[in-house]
Amino acid sequence: MKRARLILPQEYISALEEVLGIPLSDESVRTREAKKQLEKFATSVEEVSKGLTTGRDQFLARKYLKDPEIRKAYALYYTTTNFLKPFIPLKELFINRVLNSPLHALDLGAGTGAAALGLLHFLHQSDFKSEVHLTLVDAVEQNLADATKIIKAYAKTLPFTVTIETRTKNIADRDLSFAKEFDLIMMMNTLNELDASGDQQLLQMFTSSLRTDGAILLIEPAARPSSRRLLQFRDIAADTKFTVYAPCTRQDGCPALLDESDWCHTEVSWERPAFIKFIDDLIGTLRLSLKYSYIVLNNNGETLHGRLGHQRLSRVVSEVLDEKGRVRFFLCNEQGRTEHIANKRDKSEANADVRQLERYDLVQNDNIEVREHDNRITEASTVNIVLPNTGARY
Ligand SMILES: C[S@@+](CC[C@H](N)C(=O)[O-])C[C@H]1O[C@@H](n2cnc3c(N)ncnc32)[C@H](O)[C@@H]1O
Structure with missing residues (x-):
């Protein structure tokens, strides 16, 4: 069986070039000028990469994305390496199902917009022609401004209407609520930055903000601590009234949690662009494939194996x-x-x-x-x- 590699759309690369003011095509990355610019970005990418591993608590407390240089580097490197991650879970979610139109989506901890951008790419690939209404929430206002710029630059190339509403808000606040219900709630690379003591409250907010046929997509890095954090959240959700739609084929507790050394993640191959390879080579990060953990939840009892017409898989x-x-x-x-x-x-x-x-x-x-x-x-x-x-x- 020939497996396809995921490929970033050129329109997204062009949107990044427009917003960040740097040429990113494979040919331009070979020029001295572009290399010099990328070296500057790489220094900030390295700072994020190290900050999220060693000295993590201080790094998070500092709200690292408030720093404009770090935010630009995050948009360049992390938004690009995260952009395609929602694609497979969304394919699983919407398989054999007509997409709601208009579609209302919420991106919690939106950062510079990777999950929302990934959703737009998926919809484009799915021949969606209607309207998407995005609501982006983040504690850092400047993120939302940058996410809006990148999403707008990308959305103008798409054959459907995209509206963006932003809320600068702490996800952990008790009073976080929305005036509408969503078809899709996404939260990518953010759960691991939230205190687990707020998980029940977060689930309540999901319940009150989700349409009956809606779903929640959570994505976390494939590293053991963040993956296990997600699996623990999955178990709490399954113990309340949520159904685990995917990737799990069981509703009982996650067996990967039984042994401290286990976790669970997917791995997807992609065409790594030259500018990501350049940064990887400089600072020792390596994004040869996309590794991440994800969970799709709903409140309506549907499972992926049921959607595929199977009792069990x-x-x-x-x-x-x-x-x-x-x-x-x-x-x-x-x-x-x-x-x-x-x-x-x-x-x-x-x-x-x-x-x-x-x-x-x-x-x-x-x-x-x-x-x-x-x-x-x-x-x-x-x-x-x-x-x-x-x-x-x-
Ligand atoms: C690692 S970034 C992920 C950004 C984006 N979702 C992505 O995957 O590229 C985590 C984001 O969550 C936001 N965040 C963390 N804790 C938050 C909280 N309690 N309330 C709102 N936003 C929060 C941060 O400001 C940051 O933008």
Whole structure:
């Protein structure tokens, strides 16, 4: 199976060039002038990258995106490396379903607009022709001003109407409410900056702000602490009245949380632009693929496997290791998170899809031999990829 790589739309790159005043095409990145400009951006990207890992609490307390140089660098590097992350979860969310029009979307912790921009790209790819009304919320007013500029520059290239409303507000405030309900609430790379003591209140705000057929998309970095923070939030949501639509194929507690060393994330291949490679090479970051954790929740009981017409499915939640004589991977489903072994001598037509598997594929499997420490895929087992993780590594 040929897997597609995700590609940034040229219109987005042009919007960034227009707002940041820097040439970003692959050819211009080779010029001395552009390199000099990118080196300056790279210094601030490095500051963010280090700040979000070591000395994190002080860095967050400083509201790092208030600094104009950091905000520009964030828009250039992080908005670009985050732009495509909503694409696959949104594909899963809207599969076999007509998009509401007009569409009302909320982006919490909008920063310089990556989640909202990613939504617009998805809608464009989905042939959406109606109106999108975006509401952006962030504690830092200057973020919202910059996000608005980038979104406007991108939106003018799109064949549908985009309106933007902004609110400078602390997401943790008790009185955060909206005069309307949303089809989609997105929060990307922000939950890990919020105190977990406010999770119940956040869920209440989700409930009162969501249409009955609406959904919540949460995306967090694939690093263990932020991924586990998201999985813990998922469990609290599932314990109240939320349904986990995707990526999970179970509603019970997340099995990755049972062992401190586990977490769960997808990995999607993309065409890394030359300006991101230039910065990566300079400061040692490496965005060869897009790795992130996501959860889609709703309040209406719908699940992705139900939407696909299946009673139950499994998600590949690890790398698929092709070893001498066997293939190994973890599947997550109603039974838990279990290692599966497919010996090459047991290869058959019914389990042929094992050789095509990628992390985060959704599979239907039957007749698996359950063993004490793992499960064995026998010659009689069936393994069918029902929904491939588009853009998976190949
Ligand atoms: C890492 S950035 C993510 C920005 C954007 N969503 C993205 O993925 O590129 C986190 C954002 O959340 C905002 N934020 C953090 N805590 C917040 C809070 N309590 N209320 C409102 N915004 C908050 C920050 O100002 C920042 O813009």
